[in-house]
Amino acid sequence: xxxxxxxxxxxxxxxxxxxxxxxxxxxxxxxxxxxxxxxxxxxxxxxxxxxxxxxxxxxxxxxxxxxxxxxxxxxxxxxxxxxxxxxxxxxxxxxxxxxxxxxxxxxxxxxxxxxxxxxxxxxxxxxxxxxxxxxxxxxxxxxxxxxxxxxxxxxxxxxxxxxxxxxxxxxxxxxxxxxxxxxxxxxxxxxxxxxxxxxxxxxxxxxxxxxxxxxxxxxxxxxxxxxxxxxxxxxxxxxxxxxxxxxxxxxxxxxxxxxxxxxxxxxxxxxxxxx
Amino acid sequence: xxxxxxxxxxxxxxxxxxxxxxxxxxxxxxxxxxxxxxxxxxxxxxxxxxxxxxxxxxxxxxxxxxxxxxxxxxxxxxxxxxxxxxxxxxxxxxxxxxxxxxxxxxxxxxxxxxxxxxxxxxxxxxxxxxxxxxxxxxxxxxxxxxxxxxxxxxxxxxxxxxxxxxxxxxxxxxxxxxxxxxxxxxxxxxxxxxxxxxxxxxxxxxxxxxxxxxxxxxxxxxxxxxxxxxxxxxxxxxxxxxxxxxxxxxxxxxxxxxxxxxxxxxxxxxxxxxx
Numbered sequence: 001x002x003x004x005x006x007x008x009x010x011x012x013x014x015x016x017x018x019x020x021x022x023x024x025x026x027x028x029x030x031x032x033x034x035x036x037x038x039x040x041x042x043x044x045x046x047x048x049x050x051x052x053x054x055x056x057x058x059x060x061x062x063x064x065x066x067x068x069x070x071x072x073x074x075x076x077x078x079x080x081x082x083x084x085x086x087x088x089x090x091x092x093x094x095x096x097x098x099x100x101x102x103x104x105x106x107x108x109x110x111x112x113x114x115x116x117x118x119x120x121x122x123x124x125x126x127x128x129x130x131x132x133x134x135x136x137x138x139x140x141x142x143x144x145x146x147x148x149x150x151x152x153x154x155x156x157x158x159x160x161x162x163x164x165x166x167x168x169x170x171x172x173x174x175x176x177x178x179x180x181x182x183x184x185x186x187x188x189x190x191x192x193x194x195x196x197x198x199x200x201x202x203x204x205x206x207x208x209x210x211x212x213x214x215x216x217x218x219x220x221x222x223x224x225x226x227x228x229x230x231x232x233x234x235x236x237x238x239x240x241x242x243x244x245x246x247x248x249x250x251x252x253x254x255x256x257x258x259x260x261x262x263x264x265x266x267x268x269x270x271x272x273x274x275x
Numbered sequence: 276x277x278x279x280x281x282x283x284x285x286x287x288x289x290x291x292x293x294x295x296x297x298x299x300x301x302x303x304x305x306x307x308x309x310x311x312x313x314x315x316x317x318x319x320x321x322x323x324x325x326x327x328x329x330x331x332x333x334x335x336x337x338x339x340x341x342x343x344x345x346x347x348x349x350x351x352x353x354x355x356x357x358x359x360x361x362x363x364x365x366x367x368x369x370x371x372x373x374x375x376x377x378x379x380x381x382x383x384x385x386x387x388x389x390x391x392x393x394x395x396x397x398x399x400x401x402x403x404x405x406x407x408x409x410x411x412x413x414x415x416x417x418x419x420x421x422x423x424x425x426x427x428x429x430x431x432x433x434x435x436x437x438x439x440x441x442x443x444x445x446x447x448x449x450x451x452x453x454x455x456x457x458x459x460x461x462x463x464x465x466x467x468x469x470x471x472x473x474x475x476x477x478x479x480x481x482x483x484x485x486x487x488x489x490x491x492x493x494x495x496x497x498x499x500x501x502x503x504x505x506x507x508x509x510x511x512x513x514x515x516x517x518x519x520x521x522x523x524x525x526x527x528x529x530x531x532x533x534x535x536x537x538x539x540x541x542x543x544x545x546x547x548x549x550x
Contacts, residue, residue, distance in 0.1 A: 025443045041321030042433045046313065135443035137450055144446030148510075148524040156444040158317045158516060160433035168300045168410035169431040171419030175412055178453035178481065206453065235423075241433060249423040 027159025169247030202274030302434025444522030445510030477549030
């Protein structure tokens with residue numbers, strides 16, 4: 001394995017000493033293919049141009065990657081026909097399983113190195129998730145980690161991230177915050193976890209962000225309203241960047257009085273801050 | 276104070292029942308005015324169009340807001356001359372001071388309500404930080420909070436966020452992460468805090484992200500290298516989206532052997548994960 005050479009890091013722009021490809025972390029829209037919105041509303045033109053020229057991709061899901069690239073093509077024609085692009089899928093780790101668990105480590109052997117092969121051969125490689133920024137709340141981080149270990153250049157491109165949008169729109173503490181992933185599904189464990197997050201958010205003055213698969217949106221909201229203190233501020237962001245989406249923040253007591261019925265098709269981010 | 280009406284929240288797109296303005300959280304470029312890069316590389320066209328039409332702004336810094344709007348104008352002509360726009364500055368809370376401290380609460384009286392006056396009068400209001408997403412690691416969250424309390428609609432627009440870009444580019448744990456702000460400046464407190472963050476990142480498998488003002492980049496790096504364990508993975512992202520910027524991740528032991536000299540003018544994000 002080749003070592004990173006950190007001293008290069010500080011010298012500013014310079015030509016790479018070897019012609020390896022770079023990893024471009026390409027943000028995706030947040031609509032999970034459910035809408036046919038214009039990508040120009042969520043991705044910078046410069047980023048769309050990069051997407052249009054990349055010929056090698058490592059993606060969370062090949063079908064949704066092709067759908068994304070079709071939408072890119074509608075703005076900037078792809079440099080090659082969609083069928084001629086090299087699109088490889090990343091292995092899927094289990095949700096909520098820490099990436100440095102023994103199981104994850106065993107799964108992290110060859111597939112990730114194989115995915116980097118195009119970069120070794122000098123091709124820039126796009127990394128694409130089903131929604132938002134790859135490597136944030138999805139398996140892409142394993143590939144980026146492998147790239148750093150191999151000394152490849154990594155560049156994250158700006159675009160929508162539901163976590164940051166939800167945090168900003170919450171008006172809760174944005175100087176300190178944590179993304180804690182998914183809640184446990186077992187009711188007692190879930191209740192304990194909710195109370196633990198609330199206590200921690202109060203102690204550390206740290207907004208806690210969590211997500212769920214859309215069909216469990218309402219169950220999570222009900223669990224939060226059942227177990228949080230009335231004065232805790234709870235923010236719900238759902239369908240961010242999508243028609244019908246919204247972000248709203250209120251004390252738990254107020255949400256209890258007027259509880260919305262959340263869509264079971266749009267992704268939601270919940271943010272809470274104990275008082 | 277008017278109450279939020281959460282039941283509206285779930286019904287999808289609909290006309291507002293009263294003609295109030297909305298709060299648009301407008302992401303800024305990450306170059307702090309130091310570069311004259313093309314905004315189309317970092318902001319979606321649809322977002323630039325919204326920026327071009329907004330006539331009322333609540334901003335972190337008026338001078339940098341005008342510089343931003345000039346750059347917007349170069350892409351999409353502003354709906355009014357720059358001098359005719361209404362640009363008001365937000366109060367600046369002290370760095371590192373939790374927003375729910377008594378001092379912050381006292382400071383949060385009238386100025387925030389005043390800033391929302393245009394929205395009450397029916398005008399959409401842009402919120403702009405000096406860099407990145409307003410409300411994330413900056414004072415904008417107070418204004419958003421005030422807007423929610425007043426029942427105003429809040430919409431965060433997609434764009435660059437150095438924290439998310441740094442996290443994605445780090446390849447560290449992206450299923451759980453925390454942004455912890457700034458380190459203490461006093462050396463002993465700083466050392467303790469670094470060891471505390473490392474221990475917590477290991478225990479919770481939670482990437483810890485922190486920032487510093489650019490002129491202290493090197494001091495923070497040296498403190499991190501002095502107090503972290505050799506096997507802890509440390510990621511440095513500096514000058515994200517800018518020429519000469521980079522993201523690189525390596526174990527602390529490796530950074531110690533080859534320590535870069537970081538620019539004292541470009542913003543940096545440090546990310547660490549104990550093993």
